Amino acid sequence: MNTIEEKMNRLTFLKQLGLTGASLMAVYCGVTMTSCTNEGDIAGPLPTGGITFDLSTTANAALRTKGGYVVDRTNNIVVAYTNVGTYVAVTLICSHEGQKKITYATDKFYCTEHGATFDNSGKGTNSNGSGGLKTYTVTQSGTILTVS
Template sequence: MQNENQVEKINRHDFLKKLGLSGASLMAVYCGVTMTSCKNEESTTPATSTGKTVTFDMGTTAYAKLLTKGGYHVDSANSIVIANTSDNGYVAVTLVCTHEGQLKVQYATNKFMCTAHGATFDNKGNALSVASRALTTYKVSQTGNVLTVTI
């Protein structure tokens, strides 16, 4: 005799099979409408400007990759990514992704992207996918081989 308090454990496949196509469809529609991202993006605090300047001497080996189109540098200490883009010259953005606030923004294939959940941003930091808000961008100026970023 089975105890009334015992719970039958089933896997997801069996659950959906028992639920049937109509129930599964209803759940898919409900979840698709009510769940819009992994985390509430409103809770992600955007980077704020401090007026501090950071310099990158591209004449040194550490920053020489910035001389090449598509080259980028992640400055973890200042939470910025600076890239030599194909259309905008040098662009500096925050390292903090607007999707979930993770410090995972990089530059590749002509766009900024977050390696945590695949959010992508154009060369100006505008959101393309996953995230709904643009990355914070910073002013970049160049004197010879020295780039100055105002954060």
């Protein structure tokens, strides 16, 4: 069994390797923190033909109510039904730091990680949202929405 004196924390270990200053911060941040990332580098293209959402299913019931939204984590998109009765879709990945934390409320998209906000066109509405969100085209045919 190790005593307290025998245990070594990560910072002490890295310092003993000779990593100090900027190199220590680079190693530490690269291992434990999320770096700022351009959302365009993460959000891949949607499948050919787009993604469909059947409004008649229970899974997509929120899209039948103005202000409602659905998160598709498989394809990293958020689809919302605006208060003016149109459908909009954006990437789930926030442009501020690449977090997959976009939600929808009160006719705007919102990142729960750092408070970035975006309008229905994906344009940032505060400093954390200045990078905007990737948007997609939404078409409707009967009860089927297609996001492409």
